[in-house]
Amino acid sequence: xxxxxxxxxxxxxxxxxxxxxxxxxxxxxxxxxxxxxxxxxxxxxxxxxxxxxxxxxxxxxxxxxxxxxxxxxxxxxxxxxxxxxxxxxxxxxxxxxxxxxxxxxxxxxxxxxxxxxxxxxxxxxxxxxxxxxxxxxxxxxxxxxxxxxxxxxxxxxxxxxxxxxxxxxxxxxxxxxxxxxxxxxxxxxxxxxxxxxxxxxxxxxxxxxxxxxxxxxxxxxxxxxxxxxxxxxxxxxxxxxxxxxxxxxxxxxxxxxxxxxxxxxxxxxxxxxxxxxxxxxxxxxxxxxxxxxxxxxxxxxxxxxxxxxxxxxxxxxxxxxxxxxxxxxxxxxxxxxxxxxxxxxxxxxxxxxxxxxxxxxxxxxxxxxxxxxxxxxxxxxxxxxxxxxxxxxxxxxxxxxxxxxxxxxxxxxxxxxxxxxxxxxxx
Ligand code: GDP
Ligand code: IMO
Ligand code: MG
Numbered sequence: 001x002x003x004x005x006x007x008x009x010x011x012x013x014x015x016x017x018x019x020x021x022x023x024x025x026x027x028x029x030x031x032x033x034x035x036x037x038x039x040x041x042x043x044x045x046x047x048x049x050x051x052x053x054x055x056x057x058x059x060x061x062x063x064x065x066x067x068x069x070x071x072x073x074x075x076x077x078x079x080x081x082x083x084x085x086x087x088x089x090x091x092x093x094x095x096x097x098x099x100x101x102x103x104x105x106x107x108x109x110x111x112x113x114x115x116x117x118x119x120x121x122x123x124x125x126x127x128x129x130x131x132x133x134x135x136x137x138x139x140x141x142x143x144x145x146x147x148x149x150x151x152x153x154x155x156x157x158x159x160x161x162x163x164x165x166x167x168x169x170x171x172x173x174x175x176x177x178x179x180x181x182x183x184x185x186x187x188x189x190x191x192x193x194x195x196x197x198x199x200x201x202x203x204x205x206x207x208x209x210x211x212x213x214x215x216x217x218x219x220x221x222x223x224x225x226x227x228x229x230x231x232x233x234x235x236x237x238x239x240x241x242x243x244x245x246x247x248x249x250x251x252x253x254x255x256x257x258x259x260x261x262x263x264x265x266x267x268x269x270x271x272x273x274x275x276x277x278x279x280x281x282x283x284x285x286x287x288x289x290x291x292x293x294x295x296x297x298x299x300x301x302x303x304x305x306x307x308x309x310x311x312x313x314x315x316x317x318x319x320x321x322x323x324x325x326x327x328x329x330x331x332x333x334x335x336x337x338x339x340x341x342x343x344x345x346x347x348x349x350x351x352x353x354x355x356x357x358x359x360x361x362x363x364x365x366x367x368x369x370x371x372x373x374x375x376x377x378x379x380x381x382x383x384x385x386x387x388x389x390x391x392x393x394x395x396x397x398x399x400x401x402x403x404x405x406x407x408x409x410x411x412x413x414x415x416x417x418x419x420x421x422x423x424x425x426x427x
Contacts, residue, residue, distance in 0.1 A: 002261060003219050004029075005249050006329075008226025009265035009319035011273035013299070013306060015331035015414055016266045017043025017059045020222045022412075022422055024063035030217040031067045031209065032060020034224060035252030036242040038075040038107055038137070039084070040130040041224035042300025046417040052091075053300045057084050058222050061095060071205045072103035073242065073252020075137040076149060078194035080107075100198065101205040102150040108162070108191060110169060110182050111136040117177045127238055128275025130302050138241035140165055149202055152195040155188075162187050206254025213259055221249045227265075227319045228273075236362060238277025246323040265325040265408065267316060269333045269398075272306040274299050280368040281309035281345045295335045312345040312370070313405040318358040320407030327426075328406060330399060331414035334421075339377040342398060345370035346405060375401060383416040388423040399425065 004023065008014045020043070024032055034041075039056040046052075052062055056076065060066040070076060085095045111133030118136070119126045129135060140146040145165045151158050163184045170181035209219055225244040228234045233245055242248060246263045250256060270291055273279045283291065288308045291297065297306035319325065336342055348355045348368035359365050378392035385391055391399075391413075403410045403425075413423045 002213050002216060003221070003255070003259050005221045005223065005246050005260055005263045007223030007244060007246060007249075007263070007265060007323060008229075009267040009323070009325070009328070010226055010271055010312075010315055011228045011279070012226040013042070013272055013274070014226065014266040014268050015329070016223055017045045017054060018331065018414060018417060018419070019264065019266045019329045019412075020059040020220060021045040021047070021062060022419055023220055024060045024066050025419065028218055029060065029063065029066055029220045031069055031212055031219045032058040032063065033069040033071050033205075033209065033219060033221050033253055034058045034074050035071045035221055036073045036244055036248045037224035037240060038132060038134050039077055039080040040132045040134045040240065040301060043222075043224070044300055044417065047419065049418070052088070052093075055084055055301060056081055057088070057095075057098070060220065060222065061088060061098065062093060064094070067097045067099060069205050069209065070098070070100045070104060071209070071253040072101040073248065074101070074104050075107050075134060075141075075242075076100065076104045077107035077133065078152075078191070078198060079109075080132075082194065082197065098201050099203050099205055099208060100149060100201045102148065102202050104149045105137055105141045106147040106149060106152070106191065107133045107137045108147065108187055110166065110187060111140070113173070113179075113182065114169060117173070117179060121177065126276060128277075132301075135241040147191070149198065152191055152198060155192060158191060159184070159188050162191070209253055209255055210259075213255070221253060223249075227323060228315060233322045235277045235365065238275065262326045263323055264327045264329055264411065265319050265323060266329045266331060267319070267406070268311070268331050269336055269402070270295070270311050271309045271315070272297050274302070274304050274306050278362075278366045278368070279307055279309060280348060280365075281312045281370045282307050283309045287339075291335065294338070295332060310343045310345055310370070310372070311402065313402065314345060314348055314356070314358055316402070316406035325408040327411035328403070328408050329412045329414070330402065330410050333395065333399065333413050334381070334383045334415040336398070337378060337380065337382055340379075342375045342377055343372040344375060344402070344405075346373045347371045383421060385415055385423065386420070388413065388425050391423070
C-alpha cells in the first residue's frame with residue numbers, strides 16, 4: 001500500500017495524530033508527510049501513557065525509522081519549527097530525519113501580527129483563527145508576495161521580497177489599524193538567523209517522494225485541519241486558508257492523484273468545532289457540556305474550548321464524496337458510553353424542506369436544523385475492549401449504523417487515546 005492519505009472529515013481534532021501514529025508504528029511506513037496548513041494544527045499522540053502534541057511537525061516524528069517531510073503546500077514558521085524540534089529533542093525524541101521543502105512558504109512575525117489585527121477589526125464577524133499567521137501567509141502566496149524557504153539562502157532576494165511584502169502591509173498597519181510599521185531590516189535579520197540551521201533539512205520534496213513511491217516505499221500523508229475547514233469545500237468564510245481535502249495532498253506534495261491508493265477519513269463518534277461558523281448539531285445544553293467534559297474537548301494549540309454536538313451523517317457523506325474516501329477511522333466511541341440514547345443527525349430540515357445531502361449554499365447551511373434518529377446506548381465502559389466483536393451489542397450497532405449512513409466503510413474504531421485502544425472492523 002504505497003501512498004495513504006489520512007485527513008479530517010469534520011471540523012478538525014478528530015484524532016488524526018492518533019490514526020497517523022497507529023499506522024506509522026504498526027505497518028512499515030517510510031515517510032510521514034504534512035502537505036497543508038502550518039502550526040495551527042495540534043495533533044495528540046499518546047505513547048505508553050505519555051502524551052505528545054505535534055503542531056507543524058508530522059506525527060511520524062515519533063515513529064522510529066520514519067522520515068518526516070514538510071512539503072511545499074505547508075506554511076512554515078521557522079521560529080515555531082525550531083521551538084517544536086527543541087521541545088521534542090528535550091524529551092528524547094530523535095528529530096534528525098526531518099526534510100523541509102524549498103518551496104514551502106514562510107510565516108514571518110508580520111503574518112501573525114496581520115492575522116490578529118484583522119480578527120480584531122472584524123469584531124463579531126471574526127473567524128476565530130488560531131492567530132498563527134496562517135491566512136496572511138497563504139494570502140501573500142496567492143498574491144505573489146510570499147517568502148519561500150529557498151529565499152532564506154539568498155540575502156539579496158530575501159531583502160527585496162520582504163520589502164515588497166511589507167510595503168502595502170505597513171500602509172495598512174499604520175493608516176487602517178493604527179499600528180506601528182514593521183521594519184523590513186529587522187524581519188530580514190530574524191529570518192537570516194534561521195537559515196543555517198534550516199539549510200541541511202531542505203530538499204526538493206516532490207522529487208524525494210515520487211522517487212520513494214517509484215521504489216515501492218510507503219508514504220503516509222498526514223492531513224491537518226479538516227474537510228469542513230477547507231477554503232473551497234468548507235463552511236466559507238469560517239474556514240482555514242488551505243485545502244485540507246484529499247485533492248490538497250496532490251498540490252501540496254507535488255504527487256499526482258494516480259499515486260494515491262487509500263484515503264482514510266478520521267471522524268469522531270460525535271462532532272466538535274473550534275472558532276466561529278455554522279454547526280447544525282451543536283448542543284447548548286447539559287449533553288453538550290457532558291460531551292465536552294468526558295471528551296476533554298480543549299484545543300491542543302490554543303487551549304480554547306471546543307464546541308460540541310452529535311454526530312452528523314450529512315457531513316460524513318459530504319466528506320466521503322469530496323475526498324473520495326476509501327475508509328473511515330471512527331474515534332472517541334468510548335466518550336458516548338454513558339448515554340442511554342444517542343441522537344445522530346441523519347438529514348437537515350431547511351426552511352421546511354428535508355435535505356439528505358449538504359445544501360448547495362452557505363445561507364441554507366446556516367438555516368439547517370438537524371433531523372435526528374436515536375440509537376440505544378450501551379452503558380458499559382468500553383475503553384478496555386480490544387476487539388470489535390467484544391464491544392457491547394448496542395455499540396456495534398451504533399458503529400454499523402454510522403457506517404451504513406456515512407457512505408464509506410469504517411475500518412477502525414478508537415476506544416481511547418492510546419495506540420492500543422483501537423479496534424479493527426475491517427482488515
Ligand atoms: P487531531 O488534531 O485530529 O490530531 O486531534 P487532536 O489531537 O486535536 O484531538 C483529538 C483528541 O482525542 C486527543 O486528545 C486524542 O488523544 C484524543 N483521542 C483520539 N482518539 C481517541 C479515542 O478513540 N478515544 C478517546 N477518548 N480519545 C481519543
Ligand atoms: P487540527 O489539525 C480545529 C480553525 C480555527 C478557525 C479556523 C481558521 O488540529 O485538526 P486559522 O488559524 O487556520 O486561520 O483558523 O480554522 N482551525 C482548526 N480547528 N483543528 C485544527 O487543526 C484547526 N486549524 C485551524 O479554530 O476556526
Ligand atoms: Mg487538533
